[in-house]
Amino acid sequence: MLSFLTLFMVIANAVAAALVYFSQNKNWETKRRVTILMIVFGVMYLLISILYLLSSIGIDTSKLPDNAKTLLISAFVPVNIIVFIPFLIRSYVKVEERELGEKKFENRAKLAGVIFIIVIIMEFFTLRSSIKNIFNQYEAQMEKRQEQIENTQSTTQNKIYSNSIEEIEENTNVVEYKTYTNMTKQNSIENDLGGVDRPTPSDDVVR
Numbered sequence: 001m002l003s004f005l006t007l008f009m010v011i012a013n014a015v016a017a018a019l020v021y022f023s024q025n026k027n028w029e030t031k032r033r034v035t036i037l038m039i040v041f042g043v044m045y046l047l048i049s050i051l052y053l054l055s056s057i058g059i060d061t062s063k064l065p066d067n068a069k070t071l072l073i074s075a076f077v078p079v080n081i082i083v084f085i086p087f088l089i090r091s092y093v094k095v096e097e098r099e100l101g102e103k104k105f106e107n108r109a110k111l112a113g114v115i116f117i118i119v120i121i122m123e124f125f126t127l128r129s130s131i132k133n134i135f136n137q138y139e140a141q142m143e144k145r146q147e148q149i150e151n152t153q154s155t156t157q158n159k160i161y162s163n164s165i166e167e168i169e170e171n172t173n174v175v176e177y178k179t180y181t182n183m184t185k186q187n188s189i190e191n192d193l194g195g196v197d198r199p200t201p202s203d204d205v206v207r
Contacts, residue, residue: 013074016081052069
């Protein structure tokens, strides 16, 4: 989801900047047009930042990835700019060129303001849903990672236990083998001693 938001953010911001810049009067100085462009993005960024704070109430955003907030805000800012700002700028330019009356411009501005409020309310719930989705995905990843760590630790402990058992069995076998070898040697010595001829009392008497 974050990769999609990144791509969308780059494209949307580029389109928004182009629309705002080229919607202005071509006779205006470049410095003025760039200044208006920066003011538009600054005000909209501040507004969406406040909306983000309100929509994240009750959600532990400290657990979210560091770039999640930036991506979400940067994705919503150009959308609002594209929908409303070029329309208002072109209307203002027409007023300057006397192609549109001031009254009609005021009506357009009021209509745009009402629609903007409705869009902001919709964006509040969309932002909140997006934050929850990112939070849930992050929690799922952390649980999966924790499970992998626990499985790795369990496997390691089992290997250690198995190696210990094998070592004990091996040592036991060695001890048993040595014991058996010693007993065999002892029996062999006793058998050898039992086969030697010893003088008997009857032999001494005969002599």
